[in-house]
Amino acid sequence: MASFRVKGGNHLKGEIIPQGAKNEALQILCAVLLTPEEVTIHKIPNIRDVNKLIELLGDMGVKVTKLGPESYSFKADQVNLDYLETEDFLKKASALRGSVMILGPLLARFGTGKLSKPGGDKIGRRRMDTHFFGFQKLGAKFHYDSKNEIFHIDGNNLKGCYMLLDEASVTGTANIVMAAVMAEGKTTIYNAACEPYLQQLCDMLNRMGAKITGVGSNLLHIDGVKKLGGTEHKMLPDMIEIGSFIGLAAMTQSEITIKDAQVHRLGIIPETFRRMGIKLEIKGDDIYIPAQKHYEIETFIDGSILTVADAIWPGFTPDLLSIVLVTATQAKGTVLVHQKMFESRLFFVDKLIDMGAQIILCDPHRATVIGLDRKYPLKGIRMTSPDIRAGVSLLIAALSANGTSIIDNIEQIDRGYQYIDERLNALGAEIERIA
Ligand SMILES: CC(=O)N[C@H]1[C@@H](OP(=O)(O)OP(=O)(O)OC[C@H]2O[C@@H](n3ccc(=O)[nH]c3=O)[C@H](O)[C@@H]2O)O[C@H](CO)[C@@H](O)[C@@H]1O
Numbered sequence: 113m114a115s116f117r118v119k120g121g122n123h124l125k126g127e128i129i130p131q132g133a134k135n136e137a138l139q140i141l142c143a144v145l146l147t148p149e150e151v152t153i154h155k156i157p158n159i160r161d162v163n164k165l166i167e168l169l170g171d172m173g174v175k176v177t178k179l180g181p182e183s184y185s186f187k188a189d190q191v192n193l194d195y196l197e198t199e200d201f202l203k204k205a206s207a208l209r210g211s212v213m214i215l216g217p218l219l220a221r222f223g224t225g226k227l228s229k230p231g232g233d234k235i236g237r238r239r240m241d242t243h244f245f246g247f248q249k250l251g252a253k254f255h256y257d258s259k260n261e262i263f264h265i266d267g268n269n270l271k272g273c274y275m276l277l278d279e280a281s282v283t284g285t286a287n288i289v290m291a292a293v294m295a296e297g298k299t300t301i302y303n304a305a306c307e308p309y310l311q312q313l314c315d316m317l318n319r320m321g322a323k324i325t326g327v328g329s330n331l332l333h334i335d336g337v338k339k340l341g342g343t344e345h346k347m348l349p350d351m352i353e354i355g356s357f358i359g360l361a362a363m364t365q366s367e368i369t370i371k372d373a374q375v376h377r378l379g380i381i382p383e384t385f386r387r388m389g390i391k392l393e394i395k396g397d398d399i400y401i402p403a404q405k406h407y408e409i410e411t412f413i414d415g416s417i418l419t420v421a422d423a424i425w426p427g428f429t430p431d432l433l434s435i436v437l438v439t440a441t442q443a444k445g446t447v448l449v450h451q452k453m454f455e456s457r458l459f460f461v462d463k464l465i466d467m468g469a470q471i472i473l474c475d476p477h478r479a480t481v482i483g484l485d486r487k488y489p490l491k492g493i494r495m496t497s498p499d500i501r502a503g504v505s506l507l508i509a510a511l512s513a514n515g516t517s518i519i520d521n522i523e524q525i526d527r528g529y530q531y532i533d534e535r536l537n538a539l540g541a542e543i544e545r546i547a
């Protein structure tokens with residue numbers, strides 16, 4: 113278990129380029145299984161989850177060629193389905209959440225799929241009903257072996273249909289879309305998730321020959337095609353990393369320019385940080401955050417306390433709520449952070465409270481943060497990173513704190529943030545990776 117030793121109090125300065133989007137990469141990589149032709153992908157982040165998925169694809173027989181630091185080509189012309197029967201496959205696939213999205217492509221192309229319970233953050237119940245509900249609607253048979261926690265699906269000759277999803281699940285929608293693109297006839301998916309990750313996936317599938325309309329909305333129409341071909345794809349900058357850098361800049365009084373942020377794809381993320389009082393200037397496609405001694409959280413128009421809550425896209429992503437929460441600890445004012453989707457994602461606030469933050473955890477979904485307006489800086493402590501976004505929030509807290517902090521279990525952070533220590537040290541941070 114590796115750790116970060118973080119010296120707090122430095123003001124950072126400079127430019128940072130966001131990595132390719134982690135959650136998009138996980139979808140896009142699974143889609144290479146849909147064609148025997150070559151698929152070239154650019155801006156692939158060098159992070160644990162993505163590397164594990166690439167390794168898994170290689171183990172399944174996909175030919176993987178590294179073309180450059182962030183570019184790979186994939187050719188799934190000889191997928192070894194027997195590998196799916198091995199312990200090794202089940203173990204590797206269960207190490208990350210994104211692996212669940214190999215099921216849709218496997219079902220579409222080979223009529224069968226198998227997976228052990230996928231991993232990912234332990235942030236509450238993470239049900240997969242929507243995925244299997246969609247597969248079943250297309251005509252697949254689904255069986256869950258609860259003893260061994262293995263999901264089996266089988267179904268040749270999938271047939272297009274109308275379906276209304278029980279929730280707008282992100283990975284669920286991606287999985288169902290990938291299963292449906294080669295089903296016979298028309299599929300309509302209502303209450304589909306429509307995050308930029310999914311827009312990117314659908315655009316890529318269309319370039320491969322799929323016929324998907326409604327991209328970017330919650331109503332997708334898919335005309336099944338017989339086969340898909342190769343393509344080239346470039347990942348968007350990671351919007352969660354961009355939000356994390358905005359929070360980091362505010363907390364540490366840093367002057368940071370986030371380069372090539374594709375601002376028009378960020379939805380209400382910039383506006384949400386503005387409501388936290390943080391000054392942002394959009395310069396072309398860059399986001400410039402000046403050094404700010406003070407920032408004041410807005411109230412609602414009637415003067416009542418601001419709530420920042422997650423919602424399905426185009427609402428505010430749940431993956432940035434931990435960052436909003438930590439950023440509020442040094443703002444002036446009060447905010448209620450309401451994490452509606454996950455029930456165990458706010459417990460990390462006990463570490464921030466130990467550092468001196470004023471937070472009331474109202475219940476597992478809601479925390480009220482009373483900003484200290486930098487009157488009482490946080491103090492460095494030893495802490496463990498419970499999940500990826502809490503981990504980065506603790507890193508931001510540690511960088512702003514008086515004294516030195518140790519953050520354990522940084523594998524969680526490495527799951528989603530590429531060379532985070534080196535990139536922040538280049539801006540003036542002092543983060544040391546210790547064994
Ligand atoms: C690999 C990947 O892409 N992971 C992301 C993906 O996870 P993932 O696709 O696993 O998350 P889902 O979208 O399925 O659901 C997330 C949670 O929200 C709940 N839910 C979902 C939809 C809805 O309309 N109502 C509702 O309450 C679900 O029950 C679940 O508890 O999307 C989540 C929600 O943006 C993100 O936090 C994860 O980072």
Ligand SMILES: C=C(OP(=O)(O)O)C(=O)O
Pocket residue numbers: 134135161208209210231232233431500501528
């Ligand atoms: C929860 C997240 O990831 P995963 O779904 O991979 O656990 C996340 O990216 O914030």
